[in-house]
Amino acid sequence: MAKVLVVEDEPAIAESIAFFLRRDGFGTTVVNTLADAERELPRADLVILDLTLPDGSGFELLSLARRSAAGPAIIVLSSRDSEADRVAALETGADDYVTKPFSPREVVARVRAVLRRAAGHAVATAPSDLPPAPVAAPLALQVDESTRRAHVRGQEVDLTRVEFDLLACMLAAPGRVFTRPQLIDRVWGDGFAITDRTIDSHVKALRKKVVEAGGDAALIETVRGVGYRVTDRPAQDGEGSKGEA
Known part of the structure; x- marks a missing residue:
């Protein structure tokens, strides 16, 4: 079971996302601060991340997650819909970017797609007896x-x-x-x-x-x-x- 960490300080949004994720079989943890998100990060396969948090910026968590090649996939969920914000998040390491308002079903579909792509990468980069072929x-x-x-x-x-x-x-x-x-x-x-x-x-x-x-x-x-x-x-x-x- 993939573990999804939802980092969102608006209870209604967090509960809605968590409901649909759990209904689809994902292990789901919800936190509403950057500090709690940092503690839960090592146990997550994927993070749904709001950029605006009460104790800091979601960009800090993005940077932290990308320090390790084995870090979780990250989908940014934000009310910021400008090209500059979208590009900044993608450059920092986000795998996808969803703007509010959104459909929880769409978010779950994106979670499945990002995890499927990450699983394909793991297979592609698994050790092999054959020498790498650039x-x-x-x-x-x-x-x-x-x-x-x-x-x-x-x-x-x-x-x-x-x-x-x-x-x-x-x-x-x-x-x-x-x-x-x-x-x-x-x-x-x-x-x-x-x-x-x-x-x-x-x-x-x-x-x-x-x-x-x-x-x-x-x-x-x-x-x-x-x-x-x-x-x-x-x-x-x-x-x-x-x-x-």
């Missing part, structure tokens, strides 16, 4: 599926789970344009409700980290009205945009 595109960007590490011109890029999966998906076919629905299907799974805006936020965060590691923003190209691709070829007039999400 999956690398003939570009400046490279990913190694066996170690789940990404590099740009030899410099490691510190990515979240979702960012790595998005990059690996696009690097599987360099130069191919992936539509947002295709990325959602390949990264999150069939039937998962996620918006184009969330995809754009993840790609923006991914591109920013690539640039900070010494890469070019043009390596992850936006094709207007279509989607995204990884390329080492500059965008042509009217074809794409290398700098916007």
Whole structure:
């Protein structure tokens, strides 16, 4: 049974989420402060996290959880719906971002999807008798599926789970344009409700980290009205945009 930690200081919201989680078979613990959340964090497989808490910011818990590679998955639940807040949470290590108001059933669906993706990562990175086989595109960007590490011109890029999966998906076919629905299907799974805006936020965060590691923003190209691709070829007039999400 997966253990879910709900960190939310509004009792009605916390009780609603906990009810649906427990009904679906999840072991659920509810806390309403940052201090209690830090104590419960080591026992959680997934955290549903409000960013505004009475004794601190949810970003502190995000940073704490990401200090360990074995830390829990995190879904941010927040009334902040600006792109800046969404990108900041994703860059800090959130696996998903849900804005209030929300449907508790949707939150449970997202919990299942994030845990399913995390379980797939554990299988993919399990020890093997075979030597690791890097999956690398003939570009400046490279990913190694066996170690789940990404590099740009030899410099490691510190990515979240979702960012790595998005990059690996696009690097599987360099130069191919992936539509947002295709990325959602390949990264999150069939039937998962996620918006184009969330995809754009993840790609923006991914591109920013690539640039900070010494890469070019043009390596992850936006094709207007279509989607995204990884390329080492500059965008042509009217074809794409290398700098916007």
